[in-house]
Amino acid sequence: MKAVHFGAGNIGRGFIGLLLHQSGYEVAFVDVNDTLVSLLQTKRQYTVKLANEQADTFLVDQVTAIDGKNIALVAETIAEADLVTTAVGVSVLKHIAAAISKGIELRLAGSREPLHFIACENALGGSTTLKHLVYEHLSPETQTLADRLVAFPDAAVDRIVPLQQNEDPLLVTVEPFYEWTIDRSAVLPGHQEIAGVHYVDQLEPYIERKLFTVNTGHCCAAYHGYLKGYTTIQEAMKDPSIVAEVRGALQESGAALIQTYQFDEAAHSQYIEQILERFINPYLVDEIVRIGRSPIRKLSPQDRLVRPASLANQCGITVTHLTNAMAAALHFDYADDPEAVELQETIKKHGIHRTIAEYTGLSGQSPLHARAAEQYQQLGQWVRHGKE
Numbered sequence: 468m469k470a471v472h473f474g475a476g477n478i479g480r481g482f483i484g485l486l487l488h489q490s491g492y493e494v495a496f497v498d499v500n501d502t503l504v505s506l507l508q509t510k511r512q513y514t515v516k517l518a519n520e521q522a523d524t525f526l527v528d529q530v531t532a533i534d535g536k537n538i539a540l541v542a543e544t545i546a547e548a549d550l551v552t553t554a555v556g557v558s559v560l561k562h563i564a565a566a567i568s569k570g571i572e573l574r575l576a577g578s579r580e581p582l583h584f585i586a587c588e589n590a591l592g593g594s595t596t597l598k599h600l601v602y603e604h605l606s607p608e609t610q611t612l613a614d615r616l617v618a619f620p621d622a623a624v625d626r627i628v629p630l631q632q633n634e635d636p637l638l639v640t641v642e643p644f645y646e647w648t649i650d651r652s653a654v655l656p657g658h659q660e661i662a663g664v665h666y667v668d669q670l671e672p673y674i675e676r677k678l679f680t681v682n683t684g685h686c687c688a689a690y691h692g693y694l695k696g697y698t699t700i701q702e703a704m705k706d707p708s709i710v711a712e713v714r715g716a717l718q719e720s721g722a723a724l725i726q727t728y729q730f731d732e733a734a735h736s737q738y739i740e741q742i743l744e745r746f747i748n749p750y751l752v753d754e755i756v757r758i759g760r761s762p763i764r765k766l767s768p769q770d771r772l773v774r775p776a777s778l779a780n781q782c783g784i785t786v787t788h789l790t791n792a793m794a795a796a797l798h799f800d801y802a803d804d805p806e807a808v809e810l811q812e813t814i815k816k817h818g819i820h821r822t823i824a825e826y827t828g829l830s831g832q833s834p835l836h837a838r839a840a841e842q843y844q845q846l847g848q849w850v851r852h853g854k855e
């Protein structure tokens with residue numbers, strides 16, 4: 468079986484590529500990083516190392532790579548594939564949509580075999596977003612045919628894969644835990660299930676639980692850790708005041724998730740504790756600026772801070788930690804992150820209230836907006852007064 472995977476980065480090689488390989492797929496990675504592409508083409512294999520005491524390793528072979536700029540070759544490879552996956556970042560999906568649409572046109576011209584596209588990104592409805600972007604490039608006739616033969620099941624992916632600092636540029640170190648959940652209701656007949664994947668009839672509770680626990684907690688630790696001058700999540704999670712913020716935020720999002728999706732309370736508490744353990748894995752070094760990257764995306768209405776805060780607020784739950792994490796995110800002034808730079812410029816130019824309204828979608832009337840603005844000022848004073 469042949470799979471095409473867009474994005475030969477950390478999740479691409481360390482999670483999706485590994486599981487596809489273990490399921491019997493030969494994986495062709497599509498990437499725009501020339502070094503990665505050429506290394507994969509030459510070596511045809513790479514190693515995944517687990518961040519555990521034994522440092523278990525897995526060899527992923529029978530792989531190759533395609534230059535993402537070679538649209539004709541990407542399209543031809545898609546036309547021949549049994550499965551297509553992505554892990555490029557949700558904001559990059561628009562850049563791969565044209566090549567995918569060409570691949571679908573070629574495929575439909577020569578085959579009636581169904582084809583699945585699964586976006587493995589940190590976002591609600593990632594594959595659905597990809598579908599809309601791809602359909603913009605297809606004629607109405609091709610869209611009608613694609614509706615029958617091409618599917619875009621949404622998915623949730625959970626595995627912490629930090630930035631890599633290995634001598635071997637293809638080696639990727641990953642945490643032992645993983646969870647890949649796919650919406651079975653969008654899968655076409657004939658799809659061969661991927662080993663290790665959890666197929667569910669309704670994805671929403673799973674993806675919201677994952678995003679609003681793992682991702683919410685992680686970015687909360689990152690933004691507070693950044694303000695306190697820590698470099699890694701592991702350092703930040705040694706600070707009891709940061710752990711209290713993270714736990715508080717996860718109790719707020721957890722209460723909202725339990726009310727919304729009727730999760731078992733005790734099981735959800737255990738889920739939170741397991742995630743806190745994952746954050747402090749001593750065999751990983753995970754940089755705060757990676758977890759905090761793209762603060763505008765992370766402050767957007769459907770993402771890991773505003774959406775659980777809004778859900779909690781609607782459920783009548785008092786929200787203070789999630790708004791404090793938003794406030795800390797608004798202070799994330801990391802100069803190498805273009806979104807952080809834009810955020811700080813907007814605050815300088817238009818003030819905090821307009822910035823909050825613009826990026827979070829929380830209007831000036833929202834109590835969450837008011838609290839985040841107040842906490843932003845308090846954190847600012849704390850920073851200015853030497854962090855006593």
Ligand SMILES: NC(=O)C1=CN([C@@H]2O[C@H](COP(=O)(O)OP(=O)(O)OC[C@H]3O[C@@H](n4cnc5c(N)ncnc54)[C@H](O)[C@@H]3O)[C@@H](O)[C@H]2O)C=CC1
Pocket residue numbers: 473474475476477478479497498499500503535554555556557559562563587588589624625626627628629
């Ligand atoms: N690293 C992690 O712990 C997790 C990441 N994710 C999600 O997985 C996705 C990928 O994240 P990472 O692997 O960490 O990022 P990464 O930066 O390591 O990998 C992304 C790869 O996509 C490639 N790329 C960029 N533009 C492209 C294009 N136009 N065509 C083809 N390839 C392109 C990059 O060159 C890079 O190799 C993101 O959506 C992230 O939110 C989800 C769960 C965990």
Ligand SMILES: O=P(O)(O)OC[C@H]1O[C@](O)(CO)[C@@H](O)[C@@H]1O
Pocket residue numbers: 589626627628681682685757758759760761
């Ligand atoms: O990839 P994002 O959405 O920028 O989030 C930062 C990282 O933190 C995590 O949420 C948890 O590890 C990863 O899934 C993710 O790579």
